[in-house]
Amino acid sequence: MGLLQEKEGWEQVVPTLQPINSPAILAHWRPLVFLWDKLSLEQRGAINQLELEPGLQKPAPIPAIHVQGSNVTEKVPPEVSGFDSHFHPDRLNELSSGVQDVSKSILPGREPDHYVPITGGVLNYCDPLNFSHPEFEEQVLGRIIDSNSKLAIGIHPKQAAEYMQGQWECFLKLLSNPRVSAISEVGFDFTVKKHLWRHQKELMDRILSLGTLGRILVMHLRGADDGKYSKVVNRLALRRLKRECLPHQRVHLHCFTSDVSMVHAWNEAFPHCYFGITGKVRSFNEDQLAALREIPLNRLLLETDSPHLKLHPGCTYNTPYYLGDVGYYVARARGVPLAEIIGATYTNAQRLYC
Missing domain, CATH: 3.20.20.140 (Metal-dependent hydrolases)
Incomplete structure (x- = not known):
């Protein structure tokens, strides 16, 4: 990420998720989102149940959104069937x-x-x-x-x-x-x-x-x-x-x-x-x-x-x-x-x- 910051001329910081403080974070999350999309619902549930390392805070959930023409999922409330x-x-x-x-x-x-x-x-x-x-x-x-x-x-x-x-x-x-x-x-x-x-x-x-x-x-x-x-x-x-x-x-x-x-x-x-x-x-x-x-x-x-x-x-x-x-x-x-x-x-x- 440091090399990417230097190449693109971005501010030299230690990238963090809380808060998201650099465009370099996207280089990390893009492949993760791609891989996450390939997981089954059961596999996603298992990952969500994993315990965080001591000292880390679980990020707040991000609301589901829809982007026109994308594959971003629009979720429905759990009580709706x-x-x-x-x-x-x-x-x-x-x-x-x-x-x-x-x-x-x-x-x-x-x-x-x-x-x-x-x-x-x-x-x-x-x-x-x-x-x-x-x-x-x-x-x-x-x-x-x-x-x-x-x-x-x-x-x-x-x-x-x-x-x-x-x-x-x-x-x-x-x-x-x-x-x-x-x-x-x-x-x-x-x-x-x-x-x-x-x-x-x-x-x-x-x-x-x-x-x-x-x-x-x-x-x-x-x-x-x-x-x-x-x-x-x-x-x-x-x-x-x-x-x-x-x-x-x-x-x-x-x-x-x-x-x-x-x-x-x-x-x-x-x-x-x-x-x-x-x-x-x-x-x-x-x-x-x-x-x-x-x-x-x-x-x-x-x-x-x-x-x-x-x-x-x-x-x-x-x-x-x-x-x-x-x-x-x-x-x-x-x-x-x-x-x-x-x-x-x-x-x-x-x-x-x-």
Whole structure:
């Protein structure tokens, strides 16, 4: 440090941390901050518990801050926890040892930049082959004893041309179980070949003909060639729901990526409509960001859609563990603290899935 002071022409002092009295200190702390960022939460906790040498005073904690465009973590108060409103445990099971308990989420490669403890979530099973398994009721329904864990069952639009009648009957049986809160995923995915679209329309009509049985409708609306906003499939779904459902129907728009006009259309048609935002928020354009800011705070939900939509290049897949990182990008887009988004979306999910 002395050589650096001499080279840069800084005042010749003995560098100290209390007070920080020289720019040379940065030469010491820059690699330490880099190394600290590489540690796990457990390793950081162990270091924090180390005893100081006699005579040294522990420095006062530095408040967490956020610098635009940096990786500095914005922390949330310890009493604030998150609710992942949409993830797929069965698909996660194919990649890991399982994540039935969302409070013990798995870590596939790196720590989140913005850690938030997860104390609730909606477990989505929309693959008929999985929920029609003979042991599904015992292994899944039998474990949904935590009031913060909600269950959604359905047939994904991409499965519309493939599901069997026996799987449909199993789906109906599961809907009769009071532990099932939602029908998921209902809607259209026009990324498949065009000749398969009619099967998706038939499946949606078949589901809506049930009367929804008081369940939440979790909508999957993904367009083909109508841009990023999926306005065609949004309008198709909205038209069908307005025809078949009452205005008080609870609706969860999963992975919402449309524009302001669709925010208004869904809100006007269904006052109990909620908008789920995933990691796709990182690539939103100005129209989509405007829509995100237009969503009322009390109608906003956070989703990881894990194991899909991984947020970080170093990860092999996504998990609910990264919900705080999704929340961070939503908070930044809306210009509010992360804690506000995490708290509001937790309350919203509890209200919707009560």
